[in-house]
Amino acid sequence: xxxxxxxxxxxxxxxxxxxxxxxxxxxxxxxxxxxxxxxxxxxxxxxxxxxxxxxxxxxxxxxxxxxxxxxxxxxxxxxxxxxxxxxxxxxxxxxxxxxxxxxxxxxxxxxxxxxxxxxxxxxxxxxxxxxxxxxxxxxxxxxxxxxxxxxxxxxxxxxxxxxxxxxxxxxxxxxxxxxxxxxxxxxxxxxxxxxxxxxxxxxxxxxxxxxxxxxxxxxxxxxxxxxxxxxxxxxxxxxxxxxxxx
Numbered sequence: 078x079x080x081x082x083x084x085x086x087x088x089x090x091x092x093x094x095x096x097x098x099x100x101x102x103x104x105x106x107x108x109x110x111x112x113x114x115x116x117x118x119x120x121x122x123x124x125x126x127x128x129x130x131x132x133x134x135x136x137x138x139x140x141x142x143x144x145x146x147x148x149x150x151x152x153x154x155x156x157x158x159x160x161x162x163x164x165x166x167x168x169x170x171x172x173x174x175x176x177x178x179x180x181x182x183x184x185x186x187x188x189x190x191x192x193x194x195x196x197x198x199x200x201x202x203x204x205x206x207x208x209x210x211x212x213x214x215x216x217x218x219x220x221x222x223x224x225x226x227x228x229x230x231x232x233x234x235x236x237x238x239x240x241x242x243x244x245x246x247x248x249x250x251x252x253x254x255x256x257x258x259x260x261x262x263x264x265x266x267x268x269x270x271x272x273x274x275x276x277x278x279x280x281x282x283x284x285x286x287x288x289x290x291x292x293x294x295x296x297x298x299x300x301x302x303x304x305x306x307x308x309x310x311x312x313x314x315x316x317x318x319x320x321x322x323x
Contacts, residue, residue, distance in 0.1 A: 116178045116191030123233040127195045129171050131286055137162035146181040168197045201232030203312045205279060215320045221270055225262040229284055244309050247280040276318035283309045
């Protein structure tokens with residue numbers, strides 16, 4: 078390589094270095110914004126799963142869901158329009174459920190705006206709750222005294238109070254057993270809890286899980302009337318010992 082050629086290359090590199098030191102360069106960074114593409118969400122299920130034989134509430138995910146005229150449609154389940162973009166859905170068998178979303182336009186036409194497939198699962202085993210917290214191996218006496226009403230949660234599914242409630246339950250403290258015919262602890266139960274020094278057990282906890290037609294049908298003795306009795310769900314035959322904390 079000739080000497081003058083080498084000098085030209087050195088001068089060119091020097092000019093580039095000098096330019097970079099004095100001039101800011103523009104950098105382009107591309108980011109991806111993650112958006113939910115689901116047209117529907119299940120209000121009471123954190124995993125957006127529909128559960129069989131219970132009332133699932135689906136909500137439209139679009140910004141104008143409260144005022145837009147939306148409808149949903151499926152061939153394999155019961156649907157009731159609760160207005161303002163919310164729908165009650167009941168599916169009786171596990172598997173899958175495809176729900177189509179429709180919207181009425183101002184000119185009177187109706188068009189499909191979305192479709193979503195849900196997994197339908199059997200309801201998980203229930204857990205007893207106090208103040209919304211699951212009762213496992215310990216519970217505060219103060220919590221029981223201040224909030225004597227028991228609740229239920231089914232895995233990631235939290236049912237509405239008016240479609241699921243404890244029908245009756247027993248509490249065993251020491252050798253004594255106490256019974257309640259509702260979801261609320263009786264005066265005798267609370268009085269025994271205040272005096273208790275050891276553990277207690279929940280026994281025979283039964284609950285209604287209403288899906289609109291969750292009924293046993295029988296005939297009257299004279300065979301002339303059809304009798305409907307709401308089914309109940311055995312939540313807990315006998316819990317493990319629960320330590321009462323003061």
